Each structure stands twice: as structure tokens, then as C-alpha cells.
Amino acid sequence: MTMKVASVSANFTRDLEQNYALIADLVTEARAAGVSFLAFPEAAIGGYLSSLGNHGDTVKTTKRSMPPAIRLDGPEIARVQELVGDMVVTIGFCELADDGETRYNAAVxxxxxxxxxxxxxxxxxxxxxxxxxxxxxxxxxxxxxxxVGMQICYDKAFPEAARMLALDGAEIVVSMSAWPAARTATAENLQDDRWTYRFNQFDIARALDNQVFWMASNQSGTFGSLRYVGNAKVVDPGGNILATTLLGTGLAIAEIDIEETFRTMRGGMFHLRDRRPDVYGPVAETAGEHVEGWKELARA
Known part of the structure; x- marks a missing residue:
């Protein structure tokens, strides 16, 4: 059975009303195109951090505005549910834990x-x-x-993360990002930027590694000191990009058939079936001589 899916490239800020209006507009556009599943970016409710680096950006010390902390059962999530109706969506936000203090970069x-x-x-x-x-x-x-399985931004750099979801039966992995351009030696054309290149290569590799559909959403435009690279996309289990926004804002829409595609692409070489866990022990080690050596290099 075929269905249409879409990944979003758009700019979300601290202004919740702006966020809701943008969500509503994108849902309307997606619905008109026949989309059943829509992936919004990381931090689409309330925006991301205004900068990255060791700047002491804690709730108690930062002078910059922090993303609003939202409970999973709070009115902000309920407002999104009202806007999306019968459409299934993934969306990123800053989650406030039950203790009223702990904050997570989260998605739902x-x-x-x-x-x-x-x-x-x-x-x-x-x-x-x-x-x-x-x-x-x-x-x-x-x-x-x-x-469905979900990841956020930097997670895509770790093959183990996507593999965990694939082994848990994920047919679609959604990777939501607020992925910026390089902080130094930024390319004049962001499509040529080295961080854009990495963003795109990770998406292709993780889809192909695990033979899953991969939906990558991303922020676009600028926020604080960050300049986002967009490039929302849908990738098939063979690593083929079915649709992409490149640097633009809007929707990357693709028609997919999970059952038929899996039958075709997993019919011969099936990466999950052909794994050799008996020889992968060091992959998950947290102690040991070689791991400590890498830690020393990282501290140098």
C-alpha cells in the first residue's frame, strides 16, 4: 500500500504563536498534497538554543532565552494535536520532566x-x-x-542508534534536526558547506545501513548565532533520496510503499539478517585499554 510522507524544512523561534501558525500552514499544505505522515524538525515548538559551545547555557546562568520547557501532557502539545487532526506527525520540543526542573531535548x-x-x-x-x-x-x-523510530540531530552520527531502532522493527526512522552550518570556514553557498555534506551523508548511510525509510527534517534560516542548512529529505532503504528541499523551506514529499520496497530491497541482501553479533563485542564496550586510550586523546 502506498502513502505519501513529508519532511519539513522551516524556521521555528521562541514565539509559540508563530510556531503554531507555521505548523498549521505546513499541515494544510501537506494535507492538500495527500500526505499521511509529516515530520517537523527538532525544537519546532519554542525553537532551539541560540548558540552551541561550552557557554554555560543552563537555566540558572544563561543570559540568552532558553526554549520553553513543556510537559508531554501540557497544553502546548494538546494545541499541536488540535492543529494536526488525523495526520500523524513527529515534532521536537523541550520537555520538562516530572520533577519540574530537568529538561530534555525531546520529540513526540x-x-x-x-x-x-x-x-x-x-x-x-x-x-x-x-x-x-x-x-x-x-x-x-x-x-x-x-x-516508527525517532532520533534527534547528532544521534544520526552514531550507527548504533539507528541500528537499535531497526532491530526493534522500525520501518521508518525520523531524524529531526536543528543542524547548522559549520561554525568556522563556512562555505559561501551553504549547500557546499562541510556540515551540510555530513548531514546529507549521514542520512543516506543510516537508511542504507539498516534498509529502512529515513525521514530527515531540519530547521532552516537563522536563529541566534546558528545558520541552519535545511535539506529536509526522504530516503529509501537503498539510500536513494526520493525528495529534498535542499536549502529551501517547505516540504520534501515522497510516495512510499513499505511492504513492497522491503520485499524488493531486503529480498536478497538483508543487512539485519546477515549481522554477526558474535564478533561485535568491542562496539558496546565502555571500559578497556583501547577505550581509555581514545579518552586520553579526546582530553588532549
Whole structure:
């Protein structure tokens, strides 16, 4: 059975009303195109951090505005549910934990009636741990459009993260980002920037590694000191880019057939089936001589 899916490239700020209006516009556009599943970027509710680096951006010390902390069962998520109706969407936000203090860079998959799954970002780049606590779980979940797994931004640089979701049966992995251009020696044309290149290569590799559909959404434009690279896309299990926004804003829309594509692309070489876990032990090691050596290099 075929369906249309779409990944978003757009600019979201601290202004929640601007965010809701943009969400509504994009949902309307997607619905008109027949889209069943829509992936918004990281931090689409309330915007991302205004900069990256070890600047002490904690709730108590920063002089910059922090993303609004939102509860999963709060009115902000409920407002998004009202806007999306029967469409299944994934969307990023800053989650406030039950203790009222701990904050996570998080995402949720929902429609107007249900919350199908949520995720807290595990891998944290460039001082992000000053602003957020880290999650510790990768889990796929069932939705009306298939079995879905979620990641956020830097997670895509870690093959283990996508593999965890694929092994849990994810048919579609959604990678939501606020991925900026390089901070130094930025290319004049952002499409040629080295961080844009990495963003795109990770998307292709993770789809092909795990033979899953990969939906990458991203912020676009600028916020604070960050200049985002867009390039929202849909990638098939063979690593082929089916649709992309490049640097522009809007929707990357593709028609996919999960069952037929898996039958074709996994019929011969099936990477998950052909794994050799018996020889992968060091991949998950957290101690040992060679690991400590790398830690020493990182501290140097």
C-alpha cells in the first residue's frame, strides 16, 4: 500500500504563536498534497538554543532565552494535536520532566487523538549537556503509518542508534534536526558547506545501513548565532533520496510503499539478517585499554 510522507524544512523561534501558525500552514499544505505522515524538525515548538559551545547555557546562568520547557501532557502539545487532526506527525520540543526542573531535548509522535511515542535525545554535541539532560532509550512504536523510530540531530552520527531502532522493527526512522552550518570556514553557498555534506551523508548511510525509510527534517534560516542548512529529505532503504528541499523551506514529499520496497530491497541482501553479533563485542564496550586510550586523546 502506498502513502505519501513529508519532511519539513522551516524556521521555528521562541514565539509559540508563530510556531503554531507555521505548523498549521505546513499541515494544510501537506494535507492538500495527500500526505499521511509529516515530520517537523527538532525544537519546532519554542525553537532551539541560540548558540552551541561550552557557554554555560543552563537555566540558572544563561543570559540568552532558553526554549520553553513543556510537559508531554501540557497544553502546548494538546494545541499541536488540535492543529494536526488525523495526520500523524513527529515534532521536537523541550520537555520538562516530572520533577519540574530537568529538561530534555525531546520529540513526540502524535495525531489529534493519540500520542504514539516520545523520545529524549541521547547524544549531545558541543555543550548541549549544559542545557539538557540526556535520554537513555531507543525504542520503536506502532502507528497508523507503520512502525516508527525517532532520533534527534547528532544521534544520526552514531550507527548504533539507528541500528537499535531497526532491530526493534522500525520501518521508518525520523531524524529531526536543528543542524547548522559549520561554525568556522563556512562555505559561501551553504549547500557546499562541510556540515551540510555530513548531514546529507549521514542520512543516506543510516537508511542504507539498516534498509529502512529515513525521514530527515531540519530547521532552516537563522536563529541566534546558528545558520541552519535545511535539506529536509526522504530516503529509501537503498539510500536513494526520493525528495529534498535542499536549502529551501517547505516540504520534501515522497510516495512510499513499505511492504513492497522491503520485499524488493531486503529480498536478497538483508543487512539485519546477515549481522554477526558474535564478533561485535568491542562496539558496546565502555571500559578497556583501547577505550581509555581514545579518552586520553579526546582530553588532549
Amino acid at each position: 509522535c502524535l495525531d489529534g487523538e493519540n500520542i504514539y511515542g516520545s523520545y529524549r535525545k541521547v547524544h549531545q554535541p558541543l555543550g548541549e549537556n549544559m542545557s539538557y539532560s540526556a535520554g537513555d532509550t531507543y525504542r520503536a512504536f506502532d502507528t497508523p503509518v507503520g512502525r
